[in-house]
Amino acid sequence: MSAAAVSPRDMVSSGLCIGCGGCVAQARPGQARLEWNKDGHLNPVGDRDWYRRPSEGLSACCPFSPRAMDEDEIARRRFPAAAAQDDHIGRFDAAYVGHAAEAGYRERGSSGGMVSWVAGELLRRGMVDGVAHVTRADPATEGRLFRYRIARDLPALWEGAQSRYYPVDMAEVLREIREVPGRYAIVGIPCFIKAVHLACAADPLLRARIVFTLGLVCGHMKSRHMVASFARQMGLRPASVRQIDYRVKDAARPANWYRARLADHAGEQRMQDWWHLVDGDWGAGFFQNRACDFCDDVVAETADIAFGDAWVEPYSSDGRGTNVVVVRSSALHAMLREGIDAGRLALQPVAAGFVRETQAAGFRQRREGLAYRLCWRKAGVRPRKRVRPGSAGLPWRRRMIYRLRHAISRGSGRVFRLAEAVGRPGLFLLWARAMLKLYHGLAYSRGWLGRVLDRFA
Ligand SMILES: Cc1cc2nc3c(=O)[nH]c(=O)nc-3n(C[C@H](O)[C@H](O)[C@H](O)COP(=O)(O)OP(=O)(O)OC[C@H]3O[C@@H](n4cnc5c(N)ncnc54)[C@H](O)[C@@H]3O)c2cc1C
Structure with missing residues (x-):
């Protein structure tokens, strides 16, 4: 070695x-x-x-x-x-x-x-x-x-x-x-x-x-900031949260419709589907x-x-x-x-x-995506992976998805922190909503936008 x-x-x-x-x-x-x-x-x-x-x-x-x-x-x-x-x-x-x-x-x-x-x-x-x-x-x-x-x-x-x-x-x-x-x-x-x-x-x-x-x-x-962000979106103060269930089970709903339940120190409980939270799309990489x-x-x-x-x-x-x-x-x-x-x-x-x-x-994220991410890595300890760096043949649309996911995961901690520090938690929500829209456009568009992206990206 x-x-x-x-x-x-x-x-x-x-x-x-x-x-x-x-x-x-x-x-x-x-x-x-x-x-x-x-x-x-x-x-x-x-x-x-x-x-x-x-x-x-x-x-x-x-x-x-x-x-x-x-x-x-x-x-x-x-x-x-x-x-x-x-x-x-x-x-x-x-x-x-x-x-x-x-x-x-x-x-x-x-x-x-x-x-x-x-x-x-x-x-x-x-x-x-x-x-x-x-x-x-x-x-x-x-x-x-x-x-x-x-x-x-x-x-x-x-x-x-x-x-x-x-x-x-x-x-x-x-x-x-x-x-x-x-x-x-x-x-x-x-x-x-x-x-x-x-x-x-x-x-x-x-x-x-x-x-x-x-x-x-x-x-x-x-990160633990995701709990704080969920709390803000459900109307609870982050510091008051005492419990979170990330996946409330409900036999009547599909298993992949995650619903979070938060409880604060006064016993107040709130529930929301991840899908309705700005940072609740797992694939986008928030936090x-x-x-x-x-x-x-x-x-x-x-x-x-x-x-x-x-x-x-x-x-x-x-x-x-x-x-x-x-x-x-x-x-x-x-x-x-x-x-x-x-x-x-x-x-x-x-x-x-x-x-x-x-x-x-x-x-996909740990093979194709990792190979691509390894190509950008220039500074710090170089990870030794079983996947070789490379992006040959990787369509532009996939490259953009990996770039954006990386930007979201790096940015969410920073923007959340900044928004909390200036006392404007809404700033994070604005940023996250914009990122999510972009991500959904890239990852899921099937209509005219999807056809354009598939052709040119
Ligand atoms: C961070 C994370 C990411 C995951 N990502 C995926 C995924 O992408 N795809 C997928 O199919 N499954 C994923 N899982 C696994 C999935 O969420 C379930 O845990 C798994 O399917 C087992 O369910 P179960 O009902 O058998 O476990 P349960 O019977 O509910 O038991 C879960 C056990 O795991 C322990 N546990 C819970 N959280 C952690 C943790 N963070 N570290 C160590 N132990 C823990 C609990 O204490 C408990 O003993 C992920 C789990 C975690 C913690």
């Missing part, structure tokens, strides 16, 4: 820090911590020497470091006997579509409830003593709405069900796993699971204790973490099992929620088979092509 060693500062200033906390978990107690940056994401801060000095340790454990093992290398070591390999899904044994049939899981889950079912089953069978996952925090005392925590029983696990599109970090739970003997599973988005495996590669204690990794398919991570522009793993290729939403019909219209599941561990595959045989899971086998189709937009 030819890249130079990196420091936390190098990764942060290059926009390649996802805020997972892997580096902070390695630091001496009191030496480093995570703090909110201006864009509403978490970044490490610490004493000068730790923060600024390039180190081999950090270079090997940061998921975006060019010196760290990539997903292919980690998966090759972890799943040498995988039954299949796919250039989008990675190594895997089998893939399924469906949901948890056992009562309580699908209703509570954001999608088909499969993450909580598998995590619960690991606890129930005594295969793990705890599951590190994300649950509500108390913003009044903790300064955040969600955090990682270790659930040691089913009620605690259920409290954590649902997707949180909100920055969280694993520093504390990784420390707890080191301190408290036991076997653990950990739930996380792809780069977090990669960080866990990198940490395990460097630390035999973690390697012995983290026995299962449960990955979440990921489009990108959002995205900068590092997500340099990720090439959609389906948590290093996790023992990965879960996403089945974003194809008829499943996207089924408001009860349906998962796609990619299994890589033989022990977890056996568990799924037993669940199916016992009628506790309603899963059907699917091919890799089906999984790809459910995440078509995510794969």
Whole structure:
């Protein structure tokens, strides 16, 4: 590996820090911590020497470091006997579509409830003593709405069900796993699971204790400012928000019509469809973490099992929620088979092509889009990706979409901050509305504008 060693500062200033906390978990107690940056994401801060000095340790454990093992290398070591390999899904044994049939899981889950079912089953069978996952925090005392925590029983696990599109970090739970003997599973988005495996590669204690990794398919991570923006648009003061449900489940509506529910400290609740919020079109990239522009793993290729939403019909219209599941561990595959045989899971086998189709937009952004973005990258740490830089044959319309999405994700944090600082939150809404209009024109126009764009761009 030819890249130079990196420091936390190098990764942060290059926009390649996802805020997972892997580096902070390695630091001496009191030496480093995570703090909110201006864009509403978490970044490490610490004493000068730790923060600024390039180190081999950090270079090997940061998921975006060019010196760290990539997903292919980690998966090759972890799943040498995988039954299949796919250039989008990675190594895997089998893939399924469906949901948890056992009562309580699908209703509570954001999608088909499969993450909580598998995590619960690991606890129930005594295969793990705890599951590190994300649950509500108390913003009044903790300064955040969600955090990682270790659930040691089913009620605690259920409290954590649902997707949180909100920055969280694993520093504390990784420390707890080191301190408290036991076997653990950990739930996380792809780069977090990669960080866990990198940490395990460097630390035999973690390697012995983290026995299962449960990955979440990921489009990108959002900033905490998105909650504040949603609050403003729903008539609540951002500082008063105590809870957010990103996806309120309603069996009578299509699963992909996301509806957010916010509650303030007085118990006042507001609900709104994401589609009616200026920054609620996921594909436009509002409030995205900068590092997500340099990720090439959609389906948590290093996790023992990965879960996403089945974003194809008829499943996207089924408001009860349906998962796609990619299994890589033989022990977890056996568990799924037993669940199916016992009628506790309603899963059907699917091919890799089906999984790809459910995440078509995510794969475009992380393959074609990433190749294009890598061509513009001139300054800072150069990410080492499995995708080669290149834009040959990429139509102008697609180039413009990637440029605009990048501008929206970079601009939303800045414009939001500026609008709040001058006491004119409406400025952000004006900007976001204009950006959204432009994005919709580029991405979805099918009429005369679409024909012009297709012909000339
Ligand atoms: C940032 C983010 C982006 C995503 N993007 C996509 C996407 O593009 N396409 C897609 O198909 N699916 C995506 N997902 C996954 C999807 O939202 C569901 O989490 C997944 O389908 C599992 O649903 P479930 O009903 O089985 O899980 P549930 O039974 O609801 O359980 C979810 C589990 O995940 C944990 N969790 C929630 N948020 C986080 C988090 N931020 N980090 C770590 N653990 C967490 C919870 O604590 C809980 O244990 C994303 C998830 C996140 C967090």
